[in-house]
Structure formats: C-alpha cells, structure tokens
Amino acid sequence: MPYDVAAVRAHFPALREGAAHFDGPGGSQTPDVVAEAVARTLTSAVANRGAVTPAERRADRIVHDARSAMGDLLGVVPEGVVFGRSATELTFMVARTLAQGWGPGDEVVVTRLDHDANVRPWVIAAEHAGAAVTLADFEPLTGELPGVDIAHVVSERTRLVAVTGASNLIGTRPDLCGLAEIAHAVGAQLYVDGVHSTAHVFTDVEASGADFWVCSPYKFLGPHLGVLGARPETLEALRPEKLKPATDTVPERFELGTLPYELLAGTTAAVDFLAGLAPSDSGASRRERLASSYAALEEHEDELLAWLEPRIRALPGVRVYSNARRRTPTLLFTSDRLPPQAIRAALAEVGVNAPAGNFYAWETSHHLGLGAEGGVRVGLAPYTDQSDVERLVAGLTDVLG
Template structure:
C-alpha cells in the first residue's frame, strides 16, 4: 500500500486525528480491539438518530430494523463466504460460544471426547471443556510446541478418534500470531464425523476467510477486532444449526438464525458492523461485494506484512529480548509477544504510554494455558505489539527508538 493510500486509510479513523495541541495515541493494540472506522460510526449514528425500534412491528422504523438485521447478515455472509441464514449475532464471541456449547449438549455423552488446544484463547476452550464436564466426557488437548510456538499436529490421528465428537481450534493466536493449519485439523475431524469449531476472532482482521471452503461447522468472530463496535458473530452451518436445541423463550422464533439470538439485539452495533464491512469493501476492487472484500483484505494483509517484516527483524536483534514468535516459513499475523529479562510486562507498557503516547498491551491475553507452559506469568505475562492497517512504518520506527531508549534507561538504573 502506497504512502498516500495509508494516509487516506488513516483519515477514516477519527481516533487517529490530531485535536488542537493534543497528539493522537499510537495504537499498537489491534489484537485487543481496533479503532472504529468513520463508516461504522456513521452507520450507528444514522440508526440512532433516524429512529430506533424493535423488530417485527408494522411501523416504518421497526420494518427498517428488520431490514437492518437482514443486511447485516448479508454483509457478514459476503465477508466470510457463508449463507446469510447461517449468521447469528450476540453480545460477544465468549457469550455466543457458551450458548452454542449449551445447545450442543444432546450431541455429547459420557463416552465421548472433546478436543481443544493449549494455544487458544480460553473463549475457545472453556465453553467446550464446560460442556464436556457437564456431560461426563473426556477432554484432550492438542499440545503446544514450546520451541516453535505452533501446535503439534503430528499426533492428530491419536488425538482425534472415533470417540471425538467436537474439535475446537483457533485459526490464529492472539499472542504469537501463529496461523494454524486448520484445514489439516478439519480434515481429520471430518474423518470421524466430529463437529469443528473455529475461533476466527484474531484471524478475520488480517486474513481473507472462506467459511464454505474451510468446511468447518461453527466459526466465531467479533466486529470490534475489525474496525467496528463490540458485537459477536457466530456462523453455523445450516445443517447443524437446524438441529441445535437452543435455550430460548418459548414464544421466540424457532427458525435459524433467529433462535440463537435470545432477547433484543444490539441493533445500533449491527448498523456499525455494516459500516465496518463497508470500510473494508472500499479498500478493494471487483464486480461484487464479496470480490471487493477479498481484494480489500488482501491489501490490508500486504500492508501489514511490510510492517511485520521490519518489526520482526528488529525484535529478533534486541539483546536479551525473548520473542515468542514462530520462525520464518510459518504463516503469522502481525502480532508480536515478547519479554525482557527481569522486567515486568506492565512496566514496559506503562513506560511507552507515558513517554511515547503508545498503546501497547501486556498480560496473558486469556491464552492462559500457553502462558503457563511458557512460564511468563511471573513477569506479568507478555508485552504485545499488534499491528493494524492504519499503522505506519514511521510508527514502527518510533517504537524501535522507544524500546532502545527504554532498555538504555533500565541499564543505567
């Protein structure tokens, strides 16, 4: 992406604009949530100021809200290449996952096994572990290779067996950035007719996603990770969705996807979701929204990879710094986790906030099993840099300057 294109892209984010003498923050916390695009803000404000209403009424604003949900499903369907009726909205990925897990109760018995991973965010672990516990089923883990920061997929045939009824795996780690070969996991799971759940929360902001091509059964993501408001998305293959015994109010709709959407939805957030997807679409080219979205995501990825190469090269050369990132040749998102010897992670992030106006995250980021295995919790977890398409090479260079200054300051002390 050219310099002018990045400048134009950044103009779509009000949070990045200077206000008087106040400089905007430099946001390196994309994995924790991106800034909101103007199109998303406009969509929310248009709905709020145009007259809000609940669903299924005869009056115009209610009809408009009905249409809003339909358009939201179509927009997500084009982004992820699924059917609109396979798209359900909810409070967030975690809440939706627990709801779906509860609905899968009739599919699991005490003789069955559930497979999760040691790398994943707990939102794609605990709902399924809880389900297994409730049904008396056995939980098995795909292990983390602590040397390569990848999952050990060599023992899939032993882990995923005829007893396996559900396999949950993340598409990309929100800590190390590792993009897992989920197609390999899905292929093995389908050999034994297991349900496959993908956590795509960290993948959707960086990678073109094709639900149909992947062949999974359930996929979760969240709009606040790709330039919109806080709202969760569940994509569930219609063949499975129809069978789910969802916990719901008796008069609520029985058809998909409505039956999973308990209570009144966050309609203004759905309007913002449409705006966020429109922002991505406007970055691309093509004869259809799906084509423009794929093109837009490819441009985002290309730009982020340019920044990633510079950041990766720099961090690997800092004396004493331990970078938790897979080697060259492993597909990764622009996400970097590191520790510095003898220094708490919060000390680093606080220093950058104070001295460089940079938003840098620290902690275990709910990848707590991986944090335990890698022994980072005594230091307050990792320091994490997460890039987004509105980040620039100048910001990366400024971070390099800041980290070198921080280390010099610490040495003098």
C-alpha cells in the same frame, strides 16, 4: 495501486489523539463511517422488527443488511449468520447446546494455543455431560500446532475439536483444512475461534472446513458484539435454550432477545469499509472487493512486520515468542531487563500503546513458561503506518537498549 495507509488513517478520529496503537488484537480503533452508522441508527426511528411501520421496516432491513455483510465477510450465506453479545457468549451457547447430545465416553479436544474463550466453555460443557476433555499441546519453541498431534488424540468417540484460526497471543495460524479433515474423519465437528484471524486474513468458512466460525466485529473496526457463522443445515440440527414465544427459525432461534440494531448497522459499515481498503472493479461484488482489500492489507502488514520484527529481535535481552511459519502480524516478547508491565508503562509515556499480559490465552501463556504475567504484545492494524513502527522501536530502544 499500493495500499494507501494515509487515506485509511484519515477515517480514524482516535488517531488524532497522537498515540501509536499496537493494541488492535484487543480491539481496533473505529473509523468515522462506523460511528456515523451507529449514531444514525440511534437517532432514527426504530422498533421491534416488522413490516407495518417505517420504524419496524428499518429495523428489519438493518438486521438483513448485517447478515448479508457478515455472510460476505465470512463466506457463508446470510441465513447462517448468528449475532450475540460476544464471541465468548456465543461459544458458551453452542457448547451448552451441543453437549445436550454428549455423555460418558464421549470426547472433546481443545488446544493450548487457544484463547480461554475456546477452551473453558468446552471444558465446562463436557464436565456437565460427563464427557472427557483432551488438551492438545503446541510446540512452544516454534509456536506450531502439528496436525499429527491432533490426529493422535482424536478417536471415534470425539464429538468436537475446538481450535483457533490464529492465536491472539503469538499469532500462529494452524492448518485449519488439515485439522478439519482429521476431525471429520472420525465424525467430529470443528469449531474455530476466528476472532483474531478474521481481522487479518480473508476468511472462507466453507473452504476452511470449519463447521462453526466465531468472530468479533470490534477486532476488525466494528462495534462490540459477536458473530457466529455456519451452514444453516448445521444450525438446524441444534436446539438451543430459548423463550417459548421466541421464533424457532434459523438463525433467529439462537439470538436471545431484541438485537442491538445500532451495533448491527455499525457492523455493516465496518465490512463495507474493509471492502473499500483497496481499489477494485466497479462491477465487483462485495465479497470480491473484500478479497482484494484483504490481499492489499496482508501485503501492507507484512511489509511493516518485515521492518519491525528484526529490530525488536535485535534488542538486548529480548525474547520473541511469535515464531510460527504462518502467523498474523502479532509479536509477543519479553525482556530480561524489565517486566512486561513496566515496558508497557514506559512505552505509554512516549505515546506508544502496546499492552502486556496473557490476554486470556491462559493455556498458551503457561505453556510458553510465561505464567499469568505473559509478555508485551505488539499487533499491527489497517491504520498502522511506518511512523508508528519507528516510534515503537525508538521507544523500546530507549527503554531496553
């Protein structure tokens, strides 16, 4: 059965405002079931987690449900799911914690393909520990991150390799399995920023070889918070800073303060919504339904991208920087006729939301020669339809053609 984008769009109240949204990489629109789950939790009796009162039990159930949902989404056990305020905050926490065991002579590898949230936390942690940092390049013309380049910069002193699951700026999807083999061969761990990838690609943390995988539900139809997935035994080896009376149990030892129950309820609803994007067998598990849904979603987004991309590339004076063989449905481009922010503003005038900038992919943008200005970024989402991409092309044709 084909992907029913009309049925999907019916769940997004924000679309009734009339804009065509290509700003999903910065944060997706929210389906009604997610908003209802958040509101229902806020208007129900909740308390600190416990087993005595109904309010305590409700809070405890919400947390367990969210861990189970994110475990299904990422392919990890619920005991390996950590919640935090954002992916950036979680990465800073893991970096500080891991750096407790680093010292002079140790090395960390980061890449120019990454969002700064998977670069700066490691640079800062390494500096505090006296460890060295190597910044691995990607090929600017193709957008590829060759594994051989990573292999040349790791050594027996490398403690960690940090890499993106997919570039939030140009969409490149590196070979994570290959990079994991390179990192593990020298005894290093692999930390993957899956914030952009998780919204578009079926995730299997174990199969990817990642030791840590961080993501943000608000990129895949959920509320604003961060999630870290790892093996429980990997988390057991870490001793994060925490309050003295706080539990030492994994994964709770990494969660500072009371969790935002309403956001966790919304996260569970978002995962369930994703699991229902495509028909599946009635007896299928949520993990199996997610696999089917992501397969349908990728096919839908690929079809739209196949129609859209050549038309953008054909516009006079336009240069597209998203050229990797494997990538998400994300296009970054510039024009020799107008600066990125002027294009953004002109599109907004006709109800097309396509933001411009470097989107915190600081190293990526500079390595492409775009500096802090960056380019115009077009991102597809589960609710994007053919009329949206036609409106985008029409708007760009009027502005640049």
